[in-house]
Amino acid sequence: MSTRYLLLAEGFSGDPHYGKTMRGVLRYRRDDVVAILDSTRAGETEDGAPVVSSVEEALPLGPNTALVGVATQGGRFPPEWIAILRACVEHGLDVENGLHVFLADAAELLELAERRGVELRDLRRPPAELSTATGENLAVDATIVLTVGSDCAIGKMTVSLELDLEARRRGLRSVFVPTGQTGMAIAGWGIAVDAVVADFIAGAAERLVVEGRSRGGELLWVEGQGSLLHPVYSGVTLGLYHGSAPHLLVLCHECGRTEIEGAGGGPHPIPPLPDLVELHERLALPVRPARVAAVALNTSVLGEAEARTAIARAAAETGLPADDPVRFGASKLVDAVLAAAP
């Protein structure tokens, strides 16, 4: 039976930052979504999907899986959600959750799920027997491309997905490699590398590129996480970088963003793009000297003419091909990656 999602986004479905998982699934698995639950926006629609006020209201639409569609910082469950989750389970829906707090650790919910015969899937629960990286990443017989960026939540996953789609349109044996809960919900596999034991970040990334190859990928688009100069998440970023052993990087940036968001104690200014290119290349392992192949801009805050100017400026500043793959198509960036591939 195919998945028919009820997206749980109570109170957050209108928030572009906190509704990241919901938005990703709406964009890349729209056909699998039957409704969105957010009582604060009931009666509206989002990408054509109806927003409902309760689990009961969604039932006639035939969902079989509820997906926790919000990601809060630190990953805790808002208390008001417990009642919603109980209602999903009581009505026989499987539940997928991408927060750091696990559904299966809530004893009462787990017991109810067992009684009702539904599954609780914690996307961020690391696989058992994860360990440190071994060097097997360096032997993967594929071109590995990692998205990196100037901040969190600027579109690194989207760029990886768009470039993968374009590569597959061209008939290439291309695979998107999910490293976070939204990517996993979209692609149906992966490891949330931010949720593993810190010593095992690179080990998890290594396992993912090995699996991407075993899924037939000769061109692997690894979903990036965080940012090298993000005060909160930089450790995950560097561990993912070294563990995924990319040949090439695509540097992502959101136009108009000048400071890293969501980190206390700031302001935390974002360096100019050429500095970011140089910094990322400096941090490549000597044994795998990754180069930035292209710049992917998120120009969503700009008008079209301004967007084209911003792209031309980024290309001039960095000397690299640049584009907004969501707005203008992924063709130029895929060309750039293929031209730079070893």
Place this chain on the structure above:
Amino acid sequence: MSTRYLLLAEGFSGDPHYGKTMRGVLRYRRDDVVAILDSTRAGETEDGAPVVSSVEEALPLGPNTALVGVATQGGRFPPEWIAILRACVEHGLDVENGLHVFLADAAELLELAERRGVELRDLRRPPAELSTATGENLAVDATIVLTVGSDCAIGKMTVSLELDLEARRRGLRSVFVPTGQTGMAIAGWGIAVDAVVADFIAGAAERLVVEGRSRGGELLWVEGQGSLLHPVYSGVTLGLYHGSAPHLLVLCHECGRTEIEGAGGGPHPIPPLPDLVELHERLALPVRPARVAAVALNTSVLGEAEARTAIARAAAETGLPADDPVRFGASKLVDAVLAAAP
């Protein structure tokens, strides 16, 4: 009752790499150690402590706590250790363990410990309610000094401990901040930052500098972990760097080491010291522009004249004060840090 350690190092007490915890405790808490268990070296002594072949043989010496003194890569328990751990518990010893695998997760051992009324302390178990960094690290009213290095297991913890001892000898309000299992066994507090959820590395480091200040420290020596260009552990290194928000760094290097050890897929060459200085300063957050204050060399493989030559060369290459604080005292490096402190 003060701690009287039996150090468990079966098969590894002679190995300088794997006996790291044992060696650290022998060096900095020698008076608390009554014996070392390693049947392969029974009858010998190590730093004056007798090496015994079994738990039973150690009992007349009056231990009250067994400490797992070896750290294996990936942190798994060698199977033959289970019998030793059972014997410790059966004879009423508390057990401290710094591996990623937790004693308290072994149901049978836990049950036995409860029956015998002894405590199983897993040093690497992260504190509950750990979360992401908040920016509070930047408000800590102390001078924060982090050791960084060209590789793992080259003496970063030892340098932090020696500089702390020297600072305290001078009457400064100085505190060593433990970030790994050996530092924790020595100092009796801390968090093993390599064992926390990856998203929380910086949050754990932040909590540690906040606690170091609340313990009275005006000069905090944060124990470094890993290395920025280590293929396996770099994520922990960068998360600890940004999360501990150091004002100053002490760059540690072991003379004679030209490649990173213990990482597959190599060789992984170590860059020249000036490159490492520049790379570490590049990765400071703009809001907290850390500078390398001094270079600490581990010259243990060199004769004395060669050691002095290597130190002079490192100072000339980097333009920074350099010394081997274990061999020649920590005075010069403490002077350098105090001169550079904000």
